[in-house]
Amino acid sequence: MRAWLDVQEPVTGWIGGLRDPYVGAALAAVHRDPARPWTVATLAREAAMSRSAFAARFTQVVGVPVMTYVASWRMHVAADRLARGDGVAQAAAAAGYESAAAFSRAFTRATGKPPGSVRGRAGSLA
Structure with missing residues (x-):
């Protein structure tokens, strides 16, 4: 993958971040x-x-x-967990939230959908 990235035009987003050794280290973390x-x-x-x-x-x-x-990645992780059938509390914890209520508000604000509408529906945020 690195060889392919090396010959591509400058790219932004996480793929562009992978090309940079400093940003790539943070993204990996x-x-x-x-x-x-x-x-x-x-x-x-x-x-x-x-x-x-x-x-x-x-x-x-x-x-x-x-x-x-970071916030966007956390919502992506949470949406994936919800789509796989995890409960709101488990998705919240995976995204770094201690409170399911705070997570639910943040998830709804970020995605336009409440967490319950995504639960058990793979690909529903696409």
Whole structure:
């Protein structure tokens, strides 16, 4: 995959992030453990960069601010868990929420659908 990425035109999004060794390290960390209470500072440490330099680089490479990406990835993880039949509490925990109610509000705001409407319906957010 890296060889293919090396010959592609500049790309943004997570694929573009994979091409960058610093941003790629942070993306890998978020994807490995989406429930961890990530901050720009903790992700900058994963990337071995200063907070401000990392934030600017992430936005330039991925196309969105780092915490916007983290929130989006968490909702993706939660939607996948819900579609596979997990309950709201399990999806909330997988996305790093301690409260199912707070997760439900955030999920509805992010996707336009309540978590219950997605549960058990693979591909329903597409």
